[in-house]
Amino acid sequence: MTLTPNDALIQKAQARPQDTAFIFHDVVWTYQKLASEAERLARAMAANGVGPGDRVAIHMMNRPEFIVAYHACFRLGAIGAPLRTAFTFAELGPILQRLEPALYLGEAGLYGNVAAVDAALLPASQRFVLGGAADDAGFQPWEALFTGSQDAVMFPPVADEPCVLITTSGTTGQPKFVTHTQATLAATVGLMRDHWGIGERDVVAVPLALAHASGLMSTVCFLQLGVPFILLEGFEAGKVLDVMERHATTLHVGFPAHYAAMADAQQKQRRDLGALRYCFTGGDTCPVALQERVTSLFGAPLYNIWGASEVIGQLTFGLRPGQVVRVVPGAQVRIVDDEGNDVAEGELGEMLIAGDNLFIGYWSDDKATAAALRDGWYHTGDLVRRGEGDEIWFVSRKKDIIIRGGTNISPIEIEEAIIAAHPAVEQAAVVGLPDEVLGQRVFAFATLTGTAAGDAVMPELVGRLSQRLAAYKVPEAIMVIEKMPRNALSKVDRQMLLAMAMQAEREQRSSATPARLLPVTQAEAKPARRTAASR
Numbered sequence: 001m002t003l004t005p006n007d008a009l010i011q012k013a014q015a016r017p018q019d020t021a022f023i024f025h026d027v028v029w030t031y032q033k034l035a036s037e038a039e040r041l042a043r044a045m046a047a048n049g050v051g052p053g054d055r056v057a058i059h060m061m062n063r064p065e066f067i068v069a070y071h072a073c074f075r076l077g078a079i080g081a082p083l084r085t086a087f088t089f090a091e092l093g094p095i096l097q098r099l100e101p102a103l104y105l106g107e108a109g110l111y112g113n114v115a116a117v118d119a120a121l122l123p124a125s126q127r128f129v130l131g132g133a134a135d136d137a138g139f140q141p142w143e144a145l146f147t148g149s150q151d152a153v154m155f156p157p158v159a160d161e162p163c164v165l166i167t168t169s170g171t172t173g174q175p176k177f178v179t180h181t182q183a184t185l186a187a188t189v190g191l192m193r194d195h196w197g198i199g200e201r202d203v204v205a206v207p208l209a210l211a212h213a214s215g216l217m218s219t220v221c222f223l224q225l226g227v228p229f230i231l232l233e234g235f236e237a238g239k240v241l242d243v244m245e246r247h248a249t250t251l252h253v254g255f256p257a258h259y260a261a262m263a264d265a266q267q268k269q270r271r272d273l274g275a276l277r278y279c280f281t282g283g284d285t286c287p288v289a290l291q292e293r294v295t296s297l298f299g300a301p302l303y304n305i306w307g308a309s310e311v312i313g314q315l316t317f318g319l320r321p322g323q324v325v326r327v328v329p330g331a332q333v334r335i336v337d338d339e340g341n342d343v344a345e346g347e348l349g350e351m352l353i354a355g356d357n358l359f360i361g362y363w364s365d366d367k368a369t370a371a372a373l374r375d376g377w378y379h380t381g382d383l384v385r386r387g388e389g390d391e392i393w394f395v396s397r398k399k400d401i402i403i404r405g406g407t408n409i410s411p412i413e414i415e416e417a418i419i420a421a422h423p424a425v426e427q428a429a430v431v432g433l434p435d436e437v438l439g440q441r442v443f444a445f446a447t448l449t450g451t452a453a454g455d456a457v458m459p460e461l462v463g464r465l466s467q468r469l470a471a472y473k474v475p476e477a478i479m480v481i482e483k484m485p486r487n488a489l490s491k492v493d494r495q496m497l498l499a500m501a502m503q504a505e506r507e508q509r510s511s512a513t514p515a516r517l518l519p520v521t522q523a524e525a526k527p528a529r530r531t532a533a534s535r
Helices: 005-015 031-047 064-076 089-099 142-146 182-195 213-225 237-246 256-268 288-298 366-372 411-421 454-468 494-509
Strands: 020-024 027-030 055-059 079-082 103-107 127-130 162-168 176-181 204-206 229-231 251-254 278-281 302-304 315-317 324-327 332-336 349-354 377-386 391-397 402-404 407-409 425-435 439-448 477-481 528-534
Touching: 005 031, 005 064, 005 182, 005 213, 020 031, 020 064, 020 213, 027 031, 031 064, 031 142, 055 064, 055 089, 064 079, 064 103, 064 162, 064 213, 127 142, 162 182, 162 213, 176 182, 182 213, 204 213, 204 237, 204 251, 213 229, 237 256, 251 256, 256 278, 256 288, 278 288, 288 302, 288 411, 332 377, 366 377, 391 411, 402 425, 402 439, 407 411, 411 425, 411 439, 411 454, 425 494, 439 454, 439 494, 454 477, 477 494
Parallel strands: 020 229, 055 079, 055 103, 079 162, 103 127, 204 229, 251 278, 278 302, 439 477
Antiparallel strands: 020 027, 162 176, 315 324, 324 391, 332 349, 349 377, 377 391, 402 407, 425 439, 477 528
């Protein structure tokens, strides 16, 4: 049985107090230091009125105090509620209203985005900010947290009670709060330990945001498994590679967009990555060409993994390029049709997952919880096919599948074909454009290598696609843009792309531009090369 994060840290601090837990700005944090700081902060939080079940808003960039805050919540039985650092006041205000936090832990550089929150909801006396001026009346300096905290009364945390709320996108525009307990986090760590090949011999660089599930789950896992890591404030491709070389890291975890930038940086300036055993990528679709490029440049394979804020661990990394993962032994995974019946091998269906590592619901959102969790199974919304043995191939998000003339089309299949069809194509993304007759049409976006000209590439690309894809799958239009829009998790922002496609079509209809061109204004495509082709 895997220990809870709180018990695991206490055990590590007792058994190996001077071992390195993580490094930040060349400062070593031992297990003893982390455990003592977490205990000190937990007592300070208790002295300021925080108890079991209370929400603690954590609003920081990656830094040691963020990790300390998570573990202080684990120790106290409070609920850590990390706030996305990219969010503005317009986004954070409603989130804080829903959370009703008992305490706010932030840093000076981000505090401006919550400063205007109503004092009735979050009094200045309950706002503590790192690096803030002591004479600012809007909040308390960080040091004030610890006044009179020695005598605080605390009780042992309950493993099955909520301990963290991770924000994720919601269909209504308001984020949902994915609720995990220390028990579900412990089960996640157990699965990653047993099936992901992570162990004490490893060293890892962590640029993943601690406010996201990827950063939280990774660091909780590394701390429990005794894997020392180098915590980075954020992602910067060259800096990450420098750290990987300097510390001889043995594995790496990142999003496809991260690896694309790292591959460019590595090609410009080679670092010695000889210690790398393998790399993981997830969170978004990763083109085969990118997997092969990273594998070649890094000298270690880039494997695909699957995970969601709601559940991680039942699927381990695939052993070949492509959108493939493997089901771990004993995992509860089903692939079903729209009626909930298991599909035959090779047939398309939605993936359902159950297990002890499954989130317990969406905080204060019974409707969303009931839609996602049914009879103990999490409906992922991912359409997949079972392959050979324990393999599962990802096809598309259910909501992203394109239905043209009654036929399902996978955006990933088209994107892979576009990238493979022409060496000048760097990235591709496909959306379904509404159509009164067909239901949807295929609209594609592409970014090109720095030296390529869209006017020269497009005719060749369209011609080659017709040889790779059935006629109904070939995009009706392909638009070249400078940069692929991405959301806060570095995933391709398909909603923004769809809006761009619809705007481009409206402009085409209202102009005298020939049908081969879909002009996009600089303000709307930001930035666009004003080059597009349609068939």
